[in-house]
Amino acid sequence: MPGGGMGGGMGGGGGRGGGDLKLAPGQKPDVRRVLGLFRPYRGTLAAVLSLIVLAAAAGVVSPFLIREIVDVALPEQRADVLAWSVGGLIAVTVVASALGVTQSMLSARVGQSVMHDLRVAVYSHLQRMGLGFFTRTRTGEIQSRIFSDIGSMQSVVTSVMTQIVSSGAGVAMALVAMIAMDWRLTLFSLIALPFAVWMNRRVGRRRRTIVRTRQEKAADLSAGIQESLSVSGILLGVTMGRVETLSSAFADDSRELADLEVRSQMAGRWQMAVFTTIMSLFPALTYFLGGHLLFADPDGSGITIGTLVAFIALQSSLFPQINGLLRVATQVNSSLALFTRVFEYLDAPILIADADGAISLDPARxxxxxxxxxxxxxxxxxxxxxxxxxxxxxxxxxxxxxxxxxxxxxxxxxxxxxxxxxxxxxxxxxxxxxxxxxxxxxxxxxxxxxxxxxxxxxxxxxxxxxxxxxxxxxxxxxxxxxxxxxxxxxxxxxxxxxxxxxxxxxxxxxxxxxxxxxxxxxxxxxxxxxxxxxxxxxxxxxxxxxxxxxxxxxxxxxxxxxxxxxxxxxxxxxxxxxxxxxxxxxxxxxxxxxxxxxxxxxxxxxxxxxxxxxxxxxxxxxxxxxxxxxx
Structure with a gap:
């Protein structure tokens, strides 16, 4: 619609309401400030971290039990070793599941508490912004930042942070266990990691830009809805004969938002698909390399069949953890744009506030x-x-x-x-x-x-x-x-x-x-x-x-x-x-x-x-x- 879509169609509002509340070009949000949101919940987070470490430790026990089954229990027909190894595998699975449920519950509580704190902080700050701020800012823009931006951050603060820690702990534990089994196969498994990190950072920058543009367009759409679907907006649209024009403008803005959503979801997907494909080839290549190491050392003093099988099991859990860690890091990187938009409101100066030592008058006097x-x-x-x-x-x-x-x-x-x-x-x-x-x-x-x-x-x-x-x-x-x-x-x-x-x-x-x-x-x-x-x-x-x-x-x-x-x-x-x-x-x-x-x-x-x-x-x-x- 000529004139700037829904926002321009109904009332203009002077452009985007938050136009004067943006970071300078190239300026990045303070990651430490984001982490500071979790500071009041240090005790619960420590418990979550402990559960994550225990779950990760339990996860690397299974390959060692598998090695015992392959190298000792089956070749030597040791029923006792087979029994306690299988029992250990069952116990590890049950314990890991229980730890995962408990950790998820605590993580969700912390995340929702952070969301609550952030919503209340923004709302309380805006209540004290003064009349001048609201004469320059559209209501739909404000609602978008409180509900859409903070709502979109929910997955970051409720699950992504703990997923990063969980995946990180899993990767660390797996690497320690892999090195303990065979350092040569471990180095071979990490050849593609530097390329994956570089690609992840590049994709993260692209997604952050797209996400900010998407949220700004969503704010425009929200403001347009707020203006055009209020009682006053309906009266204005009908009496001015602008109903069809407004519907057409809404369709255009909604289509543009849908395109941005697709771009946001697909940013870096091809690169990640290539990395995933490469990672899926590594178990076969590891069997090839491990087989040659086994052939070169037939007495089994350097590597055994059980070690190779257990190593592949660890590798099979390591690569998804690395892949998930990189994917989540990309999501967090792009979500920084959401934190930036919310922090812009929190950092907006309160022009009318109580002075230090302000007196309280008794209305009766x-x-x-x-x-x-x-x-x-x-x-x-x-x-x-x-x-x-x-x-x-x-x-x-x-x-x-x-x-x-x-x-x-x-x-x-x-x-x-x-x-x-x-x-x-x-x-x-x-x-x-x-x-x-x-x-x-x-x-x-x-x-x-x-x-x-x-x-x-x-x-x-x-x-x-x-x-x-x-x-x-x-x-x-x-x-x-x-x-x-x-x-x-x-x-x-x-x-x-x-x-x-x-x-x-x-x-x-x-x-x-x-x-x-x-x-x-x-x-x-x-x-x-x-x-x-x-x-x-x-x-x-x-x-x-x-x-x-x-x-x-x-x-x-x-x-x-x-x-x-x-x-x-x-x-x-x-x-x-x-x-x-x-x-x-x-x-x-x-x-x-x-x-x-x-x-x-x-x-x-x-x-x-x-x-x-x-x-x-x-x-x-x-x-x-x-x-x-x-x-």
Whole structure:
């Protein structure tokens, strides 16, 4: 699809969300850091290692027992030697199986624990990344890294690491036993090993590149699905007539991902097939070489038939172990790309965090005076600042309104007040404390925010309300909803407060969602209330009814309203008029109207819009009767 597939088709999102979170070209992930993930489980890993060594040791006992059977028990017809040799073979098999099951169980527990730790670390880190990160990063990209990347790493951390140790121990034990039997045949068996190692490293580099490209394409596909199959995405696609185009784009992206999957699976397969073929020839060649050594030493002082048979048995177990070790090493090498993508998120700097020695405010003792002192703020990449040298005092316990045209900086001021962003210059003070000196948790408890973009969880109404205060009683829920003028509507629903609101609250109208969001914030009872266009989706009658209730709630607490409809701030103690990130006027409603400046012009525009809305809401005349003059 022109424009960049699913991601470009639905919303663009500014390219790949994680585009600024990549290693420099040629930079490799730190393998020691990957191994560090297992550090908390050293004790269990030591037990796993012990079991692996015991299993490997048990595995090399069998060839020696076979040699005893071939060289002693059968030629000399020693029934006792035959009995204990066969019994030993059976015991070794049973013990090796038991050790393998126990080792697999412990390995799986360690691997899943590491997966859990990694998922929680990434999620917790992202929770503290701040609003700016999420305005630049698509949700689908984030979900891809948490689920797809970490999920793809599961086989590495649950089984591959122990498989490497197991195969390595098996190879070491087999080599020791082979050397003990005949060092000449051992050297012959290892001729092709340097070629195999070189080939494995080359294949690993190729697969790592392909895997990273595959995961990036999977992230794009996930982001496209997230955007296009959400409620908003479906509405946009259908109303814009883009359903067929989006389906075609998804098919193209999915086909490209499938091709990358095939390339990832097939990378180096031919080289490994050649190596496997060569290895399969070695037992026959070893019989040939061993036979000649036996012919040259007919008295059997150097090599015996039993030794040759036992050596072939060891060799038959050694080569698959080496082959598996090289194959797993290739898989780990390519999986480093997955670790890299996850570490990129873990290493992303947290721009807004608690300072050393930050104080925790008691919300019950917060007065709510807020001061902006020479505050300047610019969004990343913006040519001009959104706010420039802003000086503002929000008196404690009073109602301050921020008004202005779109893009004047009203919402940015509110975001800074709630510390969703931090000033580029200057400082913001709450009750004499710089916001950067206050813990984020106590600041969130002190400043309640209701934004224009209402977000409700896919849960019941009661669960959405208790997200603000999990311990709130049913009576407190009802009281908050009565203030927000939504209680009567809730109890009229078949399931009442147990009604599931649907994804993002799409089972409710915009006004109903905003009233639920208001009730949720009222339930927290914060000393400072920040309302960012919080009544924009309400009709005039409901807004007037709720304004009185909000006035009652706001009494005695600091309230900051960011408003487009000026009628909602008529009774504010202070109205601040903003334009291009600066304060151009301030005063009461009557004072600003009398001044005849920017606010007066905004009021005239507001009045004209209200008149147009009133005309649209007037009932249309009924069907006209027949025109007497018409034929």
């Amino acid at each position: 917060v007065r709510g005076e807020i001061r902006f002192e020479d505050v300047t703020f610019a969004y990343p990449g913006a040519e001009e600042p959104a706010l420039a040298h802003l000086d503002l005092v929000v008196p404690a316990g009073k109602h301050t309104a921020l008004v202005g045209a779109t893009g004047s900086g009203k919402t940015t001021t509110g975001y800074l007040m709630a510390r969703l962003y931090e000033p580029t210059d200057g400082r913001i003070i709450l009750d004499g404390h710089d916001l950067r000196e206050i813990t984020l948790s106590s600041l969130a408890a002190s400043i309640g925010v209701v934004t224009q973009e209402t977000y409700l969880l896919h849960a019941t109404i009661a669960e959405n309300l208790r997200f603000a205060r999990p311990e709130a009683s049913d009576e407190e829920l009802v009281a908050a909803c009565r203030i927000a003028q939504i209680h009567d509507h809730i109890v009229a629903l078949p399931d009442g407060y147990a009604t599931v609101v649907g994804e993002r609250g799409y089972r409710f109208s915009g006004g109903e969602k905003q009233r639920l969001a208001l009730a949720r914030t009222i339930l927290r009872d914060p000393p400072v209330l920040l309302l960012d266009e919080a009544t924009s989706a309400l009709d005039v009658a409901t807004e007037r009814a709720m304004s009185g209730a909000l006035d009652a709630v706001a009494r005695g607490r600091t309230t900051v309203s960011i408003a487009h409809r000026l009628s909602t701030v008529r009774h504010a103690d202070q109205i601040v008029v903003m334009e291009r990130g600066r304060i151009v006027e301030r005063g009461t409603y009557e004072e600003l109207l009398a001044r005849g400046g920017v606010f007066a012009e905004l009021a005239r525009q507001d009045a004209r819009e209200d008149q147009q809305d009133a005309r649209r809401d007037e009932p249309s005349p009924g069907p006209a009767g027949p025109d007497p003059g018409a034929r």
